[in-house]
Amino acid sequence: MAPKYLTGDKAGIDEFLSRFDVFLFDCDGVLWSGDHLLPSTAETLEMLRSKGKQLVFVTNNSTKSREDYKKKFDKMGIPCKVEEVFGSAYSAAIYISRILKPQAPKNKVFVLGESGIEQELATENVPYCGGTDPSLRRDMEPEDYTNIANGSMLDPEVGVVLTGLDFHVNYLKLSLAFAYLRNGATFLATNTDSTLPNSHTLFPGAGSVGAPLVKAIGREALALGKPSQAMMDAIEGKFQFDRSRTCMVGDRLNTDIQFGIEGKLGGTLAVLTGVSRKEDFLAEDAPTVPTAYLDKLGDLMG
Ligand code: PLP
Numbered sequence: 191m192a193p194k195y196l197t198g199d200k201a202g203i204d205e206f207l208s209r210f211d212v213f214l215f216d217c218d219g220v221l222w223s224g225d226h227l228l229p230s231t232a233e234t235l236e237m238l239r240s241k242g243k244q245l246v247f248v249t250n251n252s253t254k255s256r257e258d259y260k261k262k263f264d265k266m267g268i269p270c271k272v273e274e275v276f277g278s279a280y281s282a283a284i285y286i287s288r289i290l291k292p293q294a295p296k297n298k299v300f301v302l303g304e305s306g307i308e309q310e311l312a313t314e315n316v317p318y319c320g321g322t323d324p325s326l327r328r329d330m331e332p333e334d335y336t337n338i339a340n341g342s343m344l345d346p347e348v349g350v351v352l353t354g355l356d357f358h359v360n361y362l363k364l365s366l367a368f369a370y371l372r373n374g375a376t377f378l379a380t381n382t383d384s385t386l387p388n389s390h391t392l393f394p395g396a397g398s399v400g401a402p403l404v405k406a407i408g409r410e411a412l413a414l415g416k417p418s419q420a421m422m423d424a425i426e427g428k429f430q431f432d433r434s435r436t437c438m439v440g441d442r443l444n445t446d447i448q449f450g451i452e453g454k455l456g457g458t459l460a461v462l463t464g465v466s467r468k469e470d471f472l473a474e475d476a477p478t479v480p481t482a483y484l485d486k487l488g489d490l491m492g
């Protein structure tokens with residue numbers, strides 16, 4: 191069915207909002223764009239709260255922990271509780287600690303990623319290595335090839351490789367991750383976004399950082415961010431919502447809107463302030479079509 195255009199349609203907005211008790215919000219491209227708050231974000235969230243709607247902020251950004259995100263909300267002047275944030279680093283950490291439950295002596299996670307992942311693993315008491323370890327921020331030296339090959343540089347406790355966005359990705363880290371995968375480690379990714387938007391353009395995303403490992407090992411990682419339903423199940427496990435009364439709001443069709451559709455939510459709402467354009471879902475053969483769309487989130491104010 192064609193998506194309903196809600197900007198300027200007060201009656202349409204009221205009817206749409208009445209269908210939902212819970213709103214899952216993507217963050218970047220919906221609430222803000224990089225470090226720039228989008229118009230009327232705080233007022234819109236406040237309006238939804240005043241109508242008794244439950245809000246959950248669901249981000250694929252694994253470079254930040256939920257605590258980091260709370261600080262970002264504070265900086266942006268948007269009221270939010272840390273418990274309302276659900277990031278892909280947290281999703282991966284609880285998947286490992288509560289579902290995968292890797293057993294000693296192979297219970298350590300090798301991280302290809304930033305401190306957001308490390309913080310969330312630490313909160314779940316999951317041991318890890320790699321990550322922001324400064325000794326890995328260097329070129330591969332001839333002895334590294336030998337020491338990886340003979341295993342002396344490998345931590346024998348590693349049983350999981352977790353990839354996210356790593357701003358310091360290099361051949362040494364990729365080679366270590368690959369060695370662990372070849373030794374049978376479980377392959378996880380916080381998210382597999384191909385690109386990472388900033389206010390001006392796109393950069394390679396977490397999926398592009400992990401792609402060399404997928405190519406080398408010949409199998410995909412299990413992703414724990416949008417659109418993976420492992421993340422939806424984890425969110426539902428925590429917030430116990432009725433999917434038919436829940437709406438996913440996002441700017442990206444192949445992560446956010448797909449996430450809501452695959453999760454059989456009651457509806458999806460696309461905003462045009464981020465990655466996807468309306469031509470992407472209005473085309474006759476569009477693979478992913480939201481229930482409704484707005485020029486920007488603030489248009490929900492009517
Ligand atoms: N991954 C990283 C590293 C990011 O910085 C961002 C956006 O800031 C994203 C993913 C996408 O985040 P979201 O799911 O909130 O759009």
Ligand code: CA
Binds near residue numbers: 218220440442
């Ligand atoms: Ca987004």
